Amino acid sequence: MKIIDNIKELKEEIKKLSGSVGLVPTMGALHNGHLSLIKKSVEENDKTIVSIFVNPIQFCAGEDLDKYPRTLEKDAQLCENAGVDIIFAPKVSEMYGQDKNNLTLICPPYDAVDKLCGKSRQGHFDGVCSVVAKLFNLTKANRAYFGQKDAQQLFIIQKMVKDLDFDIEIIPCPIVREEDNLALSSRNQYLDEQDRLDALSISKALFEAKKLVKMGVLDTKKIIDNSLEIMKNLDVEYIEFVDMNTFEFTETVDKNTLALVAARVQNSKTRLIDNMVLWD
Numbered sequence: 539m540k541i542i543d544n545i546k547e548l549k550e551e552i553k554k555l556s557g558s559v560g561l562v563p564t565m566g567a568l569h570n571g572h573l574s575l576i577k578k579s580v581e582e583n584d585k586t587i588v589s590i591f592v593n594p595i596q597f598c599a600g601e602d603l604d605k606y607p608r609t610l611e612k613d614a615q616l617c618e619n620a621g622v623d624i625i626f627a628p629k630v631s632e633m634y635g636q637d638k639n640n641l642t643l644i645c646p647p648y649d650a651v652d653k654l655c656g657k658s659r660q661g662h663f664d665g666v667c668s669v670v671a672k673l674f675n676l677t678k679a680n681r682a683y684f685g686q687k688d689a690q691q692l693f694i695i696q697k698m699v700k701d702l703d704f705d706i707e708i709i710p711c712p713i714v715r716e717e718d719n720l721a722l723s724s725r726n727q728y729l730d731e732q733d734r735l736d737a738l739s740i741s742k743a744l745f746e747a748k749k750l751v752k753m754g755v756l757d758t759k760k761i762i763d764n765s766l767e768i769m770k771n772l773d774v775e776y777i778e779f780v781d782m783n784t785f786e787f788t789e790t791v792d793k794n795t796l797a798l799v800a801a802r803v804q805n806s807k808t809r810l811i812d813n814m815v816l817w818d
């Protein structure tokens with residue numbers, strides 16, 4: 539496995555590759571969620587590239603850019619064991635030059651970002667799309683693997699690929715959870731013992747919502763009441779229901795309905811997200 543930190547060397551290595559290439563874009567601090575994407579890519583492609591880059595332009599002012607966990611050595615070991623061929627882990631200046639505030643950006647349309655995470659994280663998805671587009675261009679990957687954990691991100695990237703005719707297949711990968719159902723996230727490292735317990739309300743609310751739907755409750759207002767009661771120990775930013783194919787809001791659950799939650803735990807104020815398809 540090669541660890542590459544500069545664009546010139548990456549381009550040279552890409553030229554030498556033959557066969558299909560899978561790309562797994564990450565911000566590092568790798569956990570089993572990331573590893574599920576990596577495993578799928580290794581299975582489905584001749585070569586797998588994992589990018590590890592804490593992308594400053596997708597963080598908003600006041601967010602956790604500085605304290606975001608950076609664990610390259612451990613990540614590299616995990617990638618090596620998983621059969622990754624190349625890790626691309628550039629510095630910010632390598633990716634963006636000296637002025638990261640003066641870049642050409644890809645900005646997804648207002649409709650896609652003026653809701654859910656995009657509402658509180660202004661400019662976040664511009665940063666995501668721009669770095670992902672750059673990684674697609676640099677790696678010339680045939681497939682790229684994204685987690686359904688970040689459902690709005692996945693939707694927006696699929697739209698970007700379609701709208702801009704990127705020659706790449708986006709492979710969605712299911713959410714990996716801890717045994718107690720907490721969705722894995724690099725940000726779970728911020729949680730203290732109490733926060734960790736409190737955070738379980740998020741997945742509990744989603745699983746209970748699924749149970750209600752199974753019992754025939756399809757009115758999202760009723761489901762929201764129940765979910766908010768379960769999550770009353772949290773500072774809930776949103777609980778919303780969308781059609782997973784369009785990300786349009788819906789008031790009645792059907793087989794395409796995706797329920798999405800963002801909430802902060804009390805002690806560390808860590809913001810967590812999760813989602814679930816409600817139809818079995």
Ligand code: AMP
Nearest residue numbers: 564565566571684685687688713714722
């Ligand atoms: P991140 O490093 O948080 O930017 O995540 C990199 C990729 O891993 C994204 O496509 C995420 O959706 C995916 N991912 C993160 N957590 C999980 C999880 N618990 N299950 C599946 N995929 C995940």
